[in-house]
Amino acid sequence: MTLVRRLDEGGLTTLTLNRPEKHNALTVPMFALLRQHVADIAAATDTVGCVLLRGAGRSFCSGNDLAAIAAGEQPPEPHFQARVIEELAALPQPVVAAVHGHCYAGGLELALAADLILAAESARFADVHAAWAMTPVWGMSQRLPRRVGAAKAKELMFTGRVCTGREAEAMGLANSCWADGAFDGAVEETVRRIVDNSWFTHRMTKRLLAETETATLRDGLAYELAHSGALGPDAADRLARFGRG
Structure with missing residues (x-):
């Protein structure tokens, strides 16, 4: 077993x-x-x-x-x-x-x-x-x-x-x-x-949360700005599907 x-x-x-x-x-x-x-x-x-x-x-x-x-x-x-x-x-x-x-x-x-x-x-x-x-x-x-x-x-x-x-x-x-x-x-x-939903976004979200768990709000916001991956490789396709309704 x-x-x-x-x-x-x-x-x-x-x-x-x-x-x-x-x-x-x-x-x-x-x-x-x-x-x-x-x-x-x-x-x-x-x-x-x-x-x-x-x-x-x-x-x-x-x-x-x-x-x-x-x-x-x-x-x-x-x-x-x-x-x-x-x-x-x-x-x-x-x-x-x-x-x-x-x-x-x-x-x-x-x-x-x-x-x-x-x-x-x-x-x-x-x-x-x-x-x-x-x-x-x-x-x-x-x-x-x-x-x-x-x-x-x-x-x-x-x-x-x-x-x-x-x-x-x-x-x-x-x-x-x-x-x-x-x-x-x-x-x-x-x-x-x-x-x-986007697997890229999930991975980035987990990373941002983990890396800022003990940070102050100010430091956490700065980290997000510096390290967020912005648009993922699947963004264009997802936005195109949204545009098609």
Whole structure:
């Protein structure tokens, strides 16, 4: 069984965590496969315009596999998983996480690496590091506050409480939430809208946002003026289509 499946269709690459019997609990072999997929996608900007990250079965991802940790599983290098998640976040293409069922701890850190998080009503988000006397090393302490604000992030991290998909949407953790029956269709519509827009613009937008994340407004505006790519190679065709009505 392939632990992380890849499907390419019409400019969209879907990566599916594939340990449904374990709620897609994360192991080192899963991260190794994910890293290879991410590297391949990063080099495929001409054929991949958007990346969709999903989980097979009843959950997106229940987090790090505690049984594997207890059994002594070791990564091939220090901070291996954190680096893979950072490489996912740094992809030039937009990354969308579609979350249903469990999205706990390491699974939430994985989802937070996405540019957009789309939630089903069945989604359940939680940071349970404190329940196991663990501290986050895959980005939780940095990405969660940037999504929901420091006070709300502290609440979630200190209490470990479980949030519904609707709660995640209300606090800004998820961009949108849909009823389970409408979820797959809404996800498909969202990612197809992304794919239909200019891939050049998406890549430039991600670069501008990443490079100015800690800049002042003045410095950020100056950076945009100096480094924006202006019109992309597909601009003329898009403008011509607009002119034809």
